[in-house]
Structure formats: structure tokens, C-alpha cells
Amino acid sequence: MNRKEFLTLVGRSALFAAAAPALEAVGDAAPRPAKPALAPAQRTTLEALAAEIIPAAEGMPSAAEMGAAAYLERAAARDETVASALRDAFASIEKRTRARQGPDFARLPAPARVALLQAMEKDEADRFRAARDLVYEAYYTNPLVWQRLGYDFIGPDSSGPPLEPFEEALLERVRALPRLYRAVP
Amino acid sequence: MSPALERVDVVVVGSGAAGAAVAWSLADRGAKVVCLEQGDWVRPESMPSSRTDFEVSQRRGPDTLFPSLRKRPEDYPIVTEGGLRPDQVLMFNGVGGTTVHWEGHFPRMHPSDFRVRSRDGVADDWPIRYEDLERYYDLNDRHIGVSGLAGDPANPPRAPRPTPPLPLGARGRAVARGFEKLGWHWWPSDNAILSRDYDGRKGCDFRGRCNFGCARRAKASTDVTYWPKAIRGGVLLRTWARAREITVDERGRARGVLYHDRSGRTIEQLARVVVVCANGIGTPRLLLHSRSRLFPDGLANSSGQVGRNYMAHPSRYVEGVFPERIDGHVGVTSNPLFSHQFYETDTSRGFVRGYSLVVYGPMGPLSQAWGDVEPVPWGEAHHREMRRRWGHTVGIAVMAEDLPEETNRVTLDAEAKDSSGIPAARVRYAFSENSLRMLEHGARAARQALEAAGAAQVRDTGAPNVFAHLMGTARMGGDPRRSVVDAWNRAHDVPNLFVVDGSSFTTAAAVNPTSTIGALALRAADGIWEGRRDWI
Numbered sequence: 267m268n269r270k271e272f273l274t275l276v277g278r279s280a281l282f283a284a285a286a287p288a289l290e291a292v293g294d295a296a297p298r299p300a301k302p303a304l305a306p307a308q309r310t311t312l313e314a315l316a317a318e319i320i321p322a323a324e325g326m327p328s329a330a331e332m333g334a335a336a337y338l339e340r341a342a343a344r345d346e347t348v349a350s351a352l353r354d355a356f357a358s359i360e361k362r363t364r365a366r367q368g369p370d371f372a373r374l375p376a377p378a379r380v381a382l383l384q385a386m387e388k389d390e391a392d393r394f395r396a397a398r399d400l401v402y403e404a405y406y407t408n409p410l411v412w413q414r415l416g417y418d419f420i421g422p423d424s425s426g427p428p429l430e431p432f433e434e435a436l437l438e439r440v441r442a443l444p445r446l447y448r449a450v451p
Numbered sequence: 452m453s454p455a456l457e458r459v460d461v462v463v464v465g466s467g468a469a470g471a472a473v474a475w476s477l478a479d480r481g482a483k484v485v486c487l488e489q490g491d492w493v494r495p496e497s498m499p500s501s502r503t504d505f506e507v508s509q510r511r512g513p514d515t516l517f518p519s520l521r522k523r524p525e526d527y528p529i530v531t532e533g534g535l536r537p538d539q540v541l542m543f544n545g546v547g548g549t550t551v552h553w554e555g556h557f558p559r560m561h562p563s564d565f566r567v568r569s570r571d572g573v574a575d576d577w578p579i580r581y582e583d584l585e586r587y588y589d590l591n592d593r594h595i596g597v598s599g600l601a602g603d604p605a606n607p608p609r610a611p612r613p614t615p616p617l618p619l620g621a622r623g624r625a626v627a628r629g630f631e632k633l634g635w636h637w638w639p640s641d642n643a644i645l646s647r648d649y650d651g652r653k654g655c656d657f658r659g660r661c662n663f664g665c666a667r668r669a670k671a672s673t674d675v676t677y678w679p680k681a682i683r684g685g686v687l688l689r690t691w692a693r694a695r696e697i698t699v700d701e702r703g704r705a706r707g708v709l710y711h712d713r714s715g716r717t718i719e720q721l722a723r724v725v726v727v728c729a730n731g732i733g734t735p736r737l738l739l740h741s742r743s744r745l746f747p748d749g750l751a752n753s754s755g756q757v758g759r760n761y762m763a764h765p766s767r768y769v770e771g772v773f774p775e776r777i778d779g780h781v782g783v784t785s786n787p788l789f790s791h792q793f794y795e796t797d798t799s800r801g802f803v804r805g806y807s808l809v810v811y812g813p814m815g816p817l818s819q820a821w822g823d824v825e826p827v828p829w830g831e832a833h834h835r836e837m838r839r840r841w842g843h844t845v846g847i848a849v850m851a852e853d854l855p856e857e858t859n860r861v862t863l864d865a866e867a868k869d870s871s872g873i874p875a876a877r878v879r880y881a882f883s884e885n886s887l888r889m890l891e892h893g894a895r896a897a898r899q900a901l902e903a904a905g906a907a908q909v910r911d912t913g914a915p916n917v918f919a920h921l922m923g924t925a926r927m928g929g930d931p932r933r934s935v936v937d938a939w940n941r942a943h944d945v946p947n948l949f950v951v952d953g954s955s956f957t958t959a960a961a962v963n964p965t966s967t968i969g970a971l972a973l974r975a976a977d978g979i980w981e982g983r984r985d986w987i
Contacts, residue, residue: 426657429618
């Protein structure tokens with residue numbers, strides 16, 4: 267089965283979340299780490315974060331539905347820069363949640379979570395950007411998202427789309443231009 | 452005392468655009484050649500373009516283009532300063548060098564690029580002319596299988612291209628429409644990407660993602676062009692061989708190259724001629740590290756110019772979002788067409804020299820979301836904005852000529868070292884006022900072109916960046932007091948030492964350097980061969 271056939275098959279399923287584990291294996295051949303990189307509370311926070319960064323809308327699923335937390339947990343186990351960026355994000359979110367004296371981030375109502383993230387984006391731009399970009403990464407490396415978006419990944423065994431050959435007639439005006447490069451004695 | 456290997460005619464350090472061409476050319480005529488490459492062979496199929504996470508390699512992991520982030524065992528640390536960031540220095544260490552990761556744009560310099568001082572009163576003239584390189588450009592083009600079209604009025608006439616131009620695609624047609632409307636120059640690019648089967652390699656089938664590896668081998672990295680021929684011709688390509696020092700004899704001639712093999716042993720490869728092709732950072736690093744009683748300031752450095760005049764091609768990026776679908780990610784990664792409307796000097800613009808306009812697009816959905824200019828917003832509006840941009844975005848990059856400045860330079864770092872204990876390279880780079888004025892002009896021009904093409908929205912990064920081309924740090928010149936190598940890439944100070952890569956550029960021009968690097972390498976090889984009676 268080539269990638270296109272695989273995507274077609276998987277794309278027939280509306281159960282994004284159920285399909286996600288199989289898809290992760292497509293782009294991520296690394297073995298699953300023996301020890302989880304995130305504590306259960308962190309995983310819950312990450313799922314809530316992913317759900318707000320890319321919510322479901324316009325016929326597209328949310329990052330949480332697409333398994334962003336699981337993707338990032340695996341990435342964090344392999345790559346310290348990812349783990350560090352997530353730790354920073356968790357620390358900031360926890361600090362801000364505590365300051366509100368309210369429930370955990372994941373249990374806040376959606377408008378409150380968005381407000382908290384907007385404040386983080388304003389005050390700690392680099393830290394927020396790193397977390398946001400990781401959620402984008404988890405989402406936009408997922409072939410199910412690609413299919414919804416209309417991106418056709420051409421794998422090593424497939425050819426790209428046919429493109430029309432260059433039409434020399436397009437150059438009629440340019441060909442008639444005077445020489446543009448300077449002569450050098 | 453390190454063990455010494457039997458003396459060969461020529462030892463080449465580095466297997467990229469220059470090293471491969473030099474090695475092939477000399478072996479083809481019967482020279483006994485050894486090439487030392489600090490990395491390994493890389494199978495194109497193993498590169499990120501075959502994986503769904505290919506875009507992540509733009510930022511991290513073992514396949515990123517930036518050695519300071521990649522940190523493979525074969526990489527060496529690069530410390531940056533002067534505003535330069537680690538992700539603004541790009542190279543690859545492996546067979547094929549940085550051509551493994553390049554996009555394949557293959558323009559030539561203009562004749563005036565070799566006469567910068569005499570035509571524009573800045574920098575220095577090269578000691579050679581365009582005409583001196585012309586037949587080597589042609590020869591290199593044939594090895595590469597360049598796709599393109601002769602007849603461009605912005606460039607001197609040239610031989611028919613070995614393969615026809617690549618398709619413009621919808622994004623190229625859109626930008627061409629803008630140039631047409633403005634009455635500006637544009638032309639389909641010369642690319643080191645086959646548009647049809649050629650020389651045993653397959654033509655491009657428009658998978659995109661070119662700089663993440665071309666499993667089809669349509670992109671002309673030298674591991675798939677020169678190296679198979681060079682090896683058939685007898686070149687011994689030694690991988691995992693990290694050059695530590697160029698050794699010299701008591702007369703001050705190069706004796707060979709001291710290198711570390713994979714097991715960490717230190718070995719000296721003796722040779723009659725040494726050719727350094729380690730790129731605009733690796734070459735000055737090696738020369739500066741080759742200190743001796745006769746050369747206390749580094750080899751070939753009596754002028755003090757080794758490492759100075761680092762040039763990198765300043766850039767700005769301007770992006771347009773079109774109402775219609777233009778699929779900016781389809782086709783070759785970069786540059787189906789370019790404009791040299793503002794290439795030659797016109798001082799009424801407020802700067803000297805000029806720039807190219809080159810066409811890009813997002814590589815994939817993740818690049819689009821991260822945003823080359825501005826990220827897609829998070830939250831409620833995310834999908835709406837992503838749908839508006841995805842498939843509708845094309846960018847124009849401004850590639851400006853930066854002038855050589857002694858303060859932009861490569862030195863040895865006092866603390867950081869690679870895994871063999873060799874000092875890291877320290878690179879300092881800052882933009883000149885001339886470069887910034889040129890980029891500002893270029894960004895306005897790019898905006899104008901995209902608007903004329905029909906873009907509904909145009910955004911500009913507003914900040915200068917660099918193309919990370921590595922040039923100028925062992926410059927060519929006629930005056931030994933102000934340059935490192937002569938018109939044949941021979942070191943002024945060491946008669947059997949040659950420096951053949953971007954470091955030998957006297958000035959940078961405003962085009963990608965690899966075509967000129969290859970042509971210089973073939974020409975230098977001719978010079979080395981012609982001078983073989985002096986090899987001793």
C-alpha cells in the first residue's frame with residue numbers, strides 16, 4: 267500500500283482520535299520510551315493547551331483530538347529542547363493558574379484558559395511561541411490533518427503532480443529588452 | 452609522531468561542490484588523488500524529505516541544516532556574534548557537502564561582478580574576468596545537468612542548457628504576471644535540478660522539499676554527480692577523516708594533511724599538492740589552525756586576510772497571499788524564476804551594487820503555520836486564517852550583495868572545541884548600511900511585484916536575514932598583501948597549496964555561489980595539472 271492509498275483508507279474514518287496512534291507511526295519510527303516523559307497532570311495540561319492553541323473549527327479537528335499531547339510527549343522523551351520548552355510552558359501556566367487561585371488550567375472554562383494564554387503570550391512571548399509552535403508541529407505533521415487541508419505528501423515511492431512545461435511564449439516581452447548587464451572592458 | 456600515508460599527487464580536503472569537481476578533474480587526467488571528508492555518505496532516501504516530519508528539520512534534530520543545532524559527531528561547533536544567530540550558519544558535513552542540503556539554484560555571476568572596484572569604486576576587482584570562467588561554467592553545467600533556458604538579456608549569452616527549464620507552476624506564473632505588469636526583467640532560473648532524465652539520473656517529478664534530500668537524485672548534489680565519476684576515475688574518498696592541520700616542510704611548502712580517522716587516530720596524508728575545499732568557514736578555520744614556526748599566524752596568512760571579509764548574502768523575505776489557489780509548495784522548493792531588474796549598480800537608488808529577486812513558497816503545512824513572515828494566529832481564528840493562506844501563498848526573497856568587510860570574519864574560538872579537540876569556528880557578521888539600504892529597496896520592489904501580481908495581502912519580515920552562503924574568507928587577489936590566493940586559487944605564501952571554495956571569492960555578487968564555486972574548482976584543477984612539473 268502506498269502512502270496515498272493509506273491516507274485514502276484512513277481518511278474514510280471520521281474517528282480522528284482512534285486513528286491517531288496508527289498515524290504517529292508513519293512519521294515517527296522511534297520506539298516509544300519506556301518511561302513517560304510527562305506526569306499525568308502535565309499531560310492533562312498539555313491536552314488543554316493543545317485544545318486552545320488549535321481548537322476544532324471550520325470542519326477541522328482540534329490539536330487535542332489529533333493526539334498532539336501524545337506526539338509531544340514522545341518528542342520530549344527524545345529531544346531535550348522539546349522537553350525544556352514544555353517544562354517552561356507548564357511552569358508559566360501553573361504560576362498563572364495559581365495566581366488566579368482557581369482550579370487547574372485544564373479545569374478552567376475555555377474563555378479563562380484563552381485569557382491566561384493571551385496574557386502569557388504578551389508577557390512571555392518567547393516561552394509562549396515555543397509552546398505554540400510545538401502544538402503546530404504536532405498538528406501539521408499529522409497526515410490526517412494534511413488530508414483535511416488538501417496537502418498531498420508525495421512519498422519516496424510516488425511521483426509529484428504533473429506540471430505544465432515552461433511556455434517560452436511568456437518571454438516574448440523580456441526577450442526584446444535591451445541588454446541589462448553591464449559590459450566590462 | 453603520527454603515522455604517514457604514502458605520498459599521493461593531490462590531497463583534497465572536503466567533498467562538496469568544489470572538492471568533488473577538483474578531485475574528478477585531476478583524477479580524470481591521471482593524478483593520484485585522495486579526498487578527506489569529515490562526514491559520511493548519506494543515502495538520499497534516508498533524508499527528511501522522505502519522512503512526514505520533514506519540516507521539523509528546519510528547527511532541530513540530527514537532520515537540521517544548521518550544524519550548531521544539529522550537533523552530529525562530524526560537525527564542529529560554530530560560535531556566532533555580531534548579531535548573527537546559530538540558525539544563520541548553514542552547512543552540511545558529508546559526501547557532497549552542503550550540496551546535499553541545497554535548493555539547487557544555479558545562476559552565474561555577471562561580468563561586472565568581477566570588476567567591482569573599477570566599475571563601482573568599492574571593494575576589489577577579482578584578478579580574473581567572467582570570460583576566464585565561462586568555459587568552466589559550461590563544463591560544470593554539463594556535469595550537473597543544469598535546467599534552464601539560454602537567451603536571458605540580463606546575462607551574457609550562454610550555451611543551450613543541458614535540460615529545459617523547470618515548469619513555473621501556478622506560483623511562478625503568478626509572480627511572472629507581476630513582473631510582466633511592471634515591465635520588469637524576469638527569466639526562468641538555471642537550476643541544478645534535472646527537468647528530464649540526463650546522464651543516468653532521473654528528471655524531477657516535483658515532489659518538492661528539495662533541500663531535505665532528493666531521493667530521486669534529480670537534484671545535483673555532488674554525491675550523485677561528480678563523485679561516482681571521480682571514484683571510477685581512481686579517487687580515494689576517505690570518509691570520517693577530519694582534517695586537523697596542513698603540515699609544512701622546512702621550506703615552507705605544504706607536506707600533507709594531518710587528520711583524525713573515525714577511531715580518533717591521527718594520521719598524516721602526504722601529498723605533492725594540497726587543495727582545501729572546506730567552505731567559507733571550514734577553510735579559514737583549518738588554515739588558522741595550521742600554525743607552525745614558519746607560519747605563526749596560520750598558514751597562507753601573511754596578509755592577515757585569512758578569515759576576514761566573510762560574506763553571506765543578506766536577505767529580506769516578502770510574502771503575498773493570493774485570492775486564487777497557487778500551490779506555492781508544489782514543484783521545486785525554490786526559484787522557478789528570478790528577476791535581475793535591480794542587479795546592476797544604479798547609485799540613484801541610494802546604494803552601490805544590487806540584488807536578485809527570487810521566488811519561494813512554503814515547504815509544507817507546518818512551514819505555513821509557523822510562518823516565514825508571520826505565524827498563523829492560534830485560537831479561534833486559526834483554521835480560517837490557515838485556509839486563507841495555505842495554497843495561496845508565495846514569497847519573493849531579496850538576495851543582496853554584501854561587500855567585503857574585514858570586521859566580518861571567522862576566527863578560532865578560545866574555548867569551544869570539536870570532538871577531536873580542534874577549536875570551534877567563531878563567526879562575526881553585521882549588516883552594513885549599504886546592505887540595509889539595498890534590502891529596504893528590495894523589499895519595496897518585492898512588495899510591488901506581488902501587488903502587481905494580484906496578491907490580496909502582502910507581508911514583509913521587516914528584518915534582515917542571510918542566505919548563509921559562505922564566502923570571502925581566503926580571498927582571491929593580485930596583491931599578496933591584501934589577498935590569500937592568486938588568480939589560480941594558489942596561496943600566495945605556499946606554492947603547492949590551493950584554496951578552492953567560496954572562501955576564495957573576492958566579492959559575493961548577488962547570486963547563489965555554487966555555480967561559480969564549481970567553475971573556479973574546474974579552472975583551478977586545470978591550473979594545478981598544468982603546473983604538475985612543479986609538484987616535486
